[in-house]
Amino acid sequence: xxxxxxxxxxxxxxxxxxxxxxxxxxxxxxxxxxxxxxxxxxxxxxxxxxxxxxxxxxxxxxxxxxxxxxxxxxxxxxxxxxxxxxxxxxxxxxxxxxxxxxxxxxxxxxxxxxxxxxxxxxxxxxxxxxxxxxxxxxxxxxxxxxxxxxxxxxxxxxxxxxxxxxxxxxxxxxxxxxxxxxxxxxxxxxxxxxxxxxxxxxxxxxxxxxxxxxxxxx
Numbered sequence: 001x002x003x004x005x006x007x008x009x010x011x012x013x014x015x016x017x018x019x020x021x022x023x024x025x026x027x028x029x030x031x032x033x034x035x036x037x038x039x040x041x042x043x044x045x046x047x048x049x050x051x052x053x054x055x056x057x058x059x060x061x062x063x064x065x066x067x068x069x070x071x072x073x074x075x076x077x078x079x080x081x082x083x084x085x086x087x088x089x090x091x092x093x094x095x096x097x098x099x100x101x102x103x104x105x106x107x108x109x110x111x112x113x114x115x116x117x118x119x120x121x122x123x124x125x126x127x128x129x130x131x132x133x134x135x136x137x138x139x140x141x142x143x144x145x146x147x148x149x150x151x152x153x154x155x156x157x158x159x160x161x162x163x164x165x166x167x168x169x170x171x172x173x174x175x176x177x178x179x180x181x182x183x184x185x186x187x188x189x190x191x192x193x194x195x196x197x198x199x200x201x202x203x204x205x206x207x208x209x210x211x212x213x214x215x216x217x218x
Contacts, residue, residue, distance in 0.1 A: 001050075001051045001052075001053060001074070001077050001078050001079060002051055002052050002053070002078075002079050002080045002081075002216055002217050003052075003053045003054070003055060003071065003078065003080070003081050003082070003216075004053075004054050004055070004081075004082040004083075004084060004213065004216050004217070005054075005055045005057060005063065005066060005067075005081065005082065005083045005084065006054065006055070006056055006057065006084045006085070007056075007057055007058075007059065007060045007084070007085050007086060007126075008056065008057075008058060008059070008126075008186075009056055009058075009186045010126055010184075010185045010186040011056075011084060011117075011126055012031075012044060012054050012056045012186075013028075013186050013187075013189050013190070014126065014189060014209075015054055015084070015213055016028050016030075016031050016044075016054070016189070016190070017189035017190060017199070017201070018201065018206075018209070018210050018213045018214075019031070019052075019213065019217065020190070020195075021201055021210075022213075022214060022217070022218075028189070028190040030046050030047055030048050030049075031044040031045065031046055031047075031052075031054055032044060032045060032047055034053075040058040040059075040062075041055065041056065041057055041058065041062055041065070041066050041070070042055070042056040042058065043055050043056075043070070044056065051079075052217055055070065060085045060086070060097070063083065063085070063097075063098070063101045064100075064101040064104055064105060067101055067102065067104075067105035067107060068104070068105050071105065071107060072105055072106065072107055075107055075108070075111075078107075078111055079111070080111055080112075080113065080215075080216050081107070081111055081112045081113070081216070082112075082113050082114070082115065082212060082213070082215070082216035083098055083101075083102075083112065083113070083114040083115070084114075084115050084117065084209075084212070085097075085098065085114075085116060085117065086116065086117045086124070086125035086126065087116035087117060087118070087120075087122065087123050087124055087125070088123065088124075088125060088162075089123060090123070091116060091121075091122070091123055094116055095114075095116060098114045098116075102114075113212070113215065113216060115208070115209065115212040117129055117209065118132060118205075118209075119205070119208045119209070120208055120209075120212070121208075124165075125162060125165070126185075127162065127165035127166050127168070127169050127185070128165060129205060129206070129209065130169050130185065130199065131165060131168060131169060131172075132205045133199065133200065133203040133205040133206060134172065139172065140175075141171050141172060141174075141175035141176075142168065142171065142172055144171075145167075145168050145171045145172075149164055149168065152164060166185075169185050169188075170183040170184065170185070171183075172198070173185065173187075173188045173198060176196075176198055
């Protein structure tokens with residue numbers, strides 16, 4: 001089996017989106033929910049290739065639990081595991097968190113790869129990656145959001161950058177040229193009408209995470 005473990009549903013859908021670009025035969029809906037493990041750890045299994053799976057932790061704090069309770073019992077069947085979580089505000093702390101979870105799981109290190117979003121080098125998260133791929137100076141809603149963001153940072157104390165980034169992504173999606181009447185990032189890759197065209201995976205910013213997904217799934 002080849003498994004990618006992620007923090008949340010938006011990460012799941014980005015991995016699924018990258019998967020669709022790996023081959024013309026691949027479909028976003030190839031991955032279906034096949035199992036749950038308390039609390040709220042969800043496994044997506046590929047209906048055409050059951051060896052490919054995505055595990056949604058619904059919070060990185062459940063990483064060690066998933067490794068020990070889900071992956072360890074079937075370690076002999078596993079070919080590769082990719083752990084995809086946010087670097088957040090402290091890259092080294094996040095890296096150490098992953099290393100400790102792997103160590104405590106007692107799963108062979110040579111089967112596991114890890115990637116800290118946005119690019120495995122810098123601080124941030126999935127929203128950081130998505131926003132970095134956009135030409136903000138030429139997107140009307142993001143030019144408007146810039147003024148709003150400056151006001152927030154000026155007038156509200158201790159506001160989290162992650163919260164601002166999340167709302168900036170939502171503003172981009174909600175007021176895109178072809179609005180889908182949604183503002184959540186999890187729906188912004190593929191929806192019932194197909195590829196939304198909101199994210200361009202050919203942009204350099206996506207290359208590191210695409211290479212990571214391909215390395216694990218191939």
